Amino acid sequence: VLAQSGGGSAGTAAPTGAASAPAAPTVRPEIGAVLIDAQRLLGDKQYKDAGVKLAAAQAMADKTPYELHILARLTGALAAATGDADLAAQQHELASQGPWMKDADKITSLQAVVSLYYNAKNYAKAVEWIDRYLQAGGTEPMMGNLRAQSFYLKGDYPAAAKALELEVGKVTAAGKVPTEVQFKLLADAQRRTKDEAGSTRTVELLVRHYPSKANWGTLVQRLWAKPSLAVRLQLDVFRLQQAVAGLSEASDFTEMAELALQAGSAAEALKAMEQGYA
16 A cells, blocks of 8 residues: 655655556655554554554544545555454545545455455345445456345345346356355245245256255155145155155155055065165
């Protein structure tokens, strides 16, 4: 954030975005020296000592708008390093005032605030700052996923389902496969909003792309839960379950054996019982 001027006078400062300003702004030597020390301490991860220096700079009287900007940038960096989301958000607001902060730096700062709120499990604030990030022109794809996950984790399942559908649609439209987590969260959000048909479709996509026993088990349970499942199809469902997810309950083996006997397949019934005993 701080840099020596070409003339080498201590305390001359120029932020990353100074090129966009009409003239290179400066800070007074007495505050500049303190801020440079604070920046060095931040770089060395000596956060407690950096905080002392920043507090000393904050206590100085008659700070110019540019000095306040530099102070906010450094205080925001300290907040990000120590995980203080509220302080980082406050300092972002202060640092964004005036002509000295580039749009790209603002977006980076917004992203840092989002990460802090998300990691602090303050999902409502995470969503708020993600929206600000997107409105500012941020394009990082993971931010859309964080937004959807934040809705889910704070219990707003209708919003989560809508946001997850959007993210899954973007990935699919790009010719890629959504992640297993995206499918699982979408299916559960749809289930929690009573969209059983949509949830089942999502689980079918999950199984198509991630055919683990656990995922197949989820889909098979959806089949068993269907009120319209005909008795004549139950043996087929058991066969599917045995092939893709396995039978786990004693009753599964006995019921499959009974259905196999009714279908005239004694050998299949005997095999089911032997597997159950084993």
